[in-house]
Amino acid sequence: LADLRSQAKQAEGSQRRQLWRQFFLLRDSFASVGPAAVLTVHRSQGSSFTDVFVAPDVYWPQQEEIRRQLVYVAVSRARRRVWLVGREGSEAMRSSWQQGLS
Numbered sequence: 204l205a206d207l208r209s210q211a212k213q214a215e216g217s218q219r220r221q222l223w224r225q226f227f228l229l230r231d232s233f234a235s236v237g238p239a240a241v242l243t244v245h246r247s248q249g250s251s252f253t254d255v256f257v258a259p260d261v262y263w264p265q266q267e268e269i270r271r272q273l274v275y276v277a278v279s280r281a282r283r284r285v286w287l288v289g290r291e292g293s294e295a296m297r298s299s300w301q302q303g304l305s
Contacts, residue, residue, distance in 0.1 A: 255281035259289045
């Protein structure tokens with residue numbers, strides 16, 4: 204964004220107008236984006252959120268009981284939606300989520 208602003212300041216004529224238009228379109232496209240809270244599953248206990256994004260590293264513990272507890276806490280924090288994040292099409296990822304949620 205800073206580079207685009209610098210280019211717009213140095214440009215002339217119609218190129219200047221085009222660069223400023225690009226600058227403001229890009230800047231304004233992020234105007235409604237707010238900060239996101241990122242927490243570990245343990246830190247999220249006792250809290251609730253409208254949307255929860257759960258990364259696959261929730262499965263790192265070797266003990267199945269601990270993995271199940273982490274998954275439960277992670278998905279139960281959501282008031283509206285849970286997003287299970289991972290590489291699309293990854294069979295290992297799909298299998299991990301299915302095991303954790305069963």
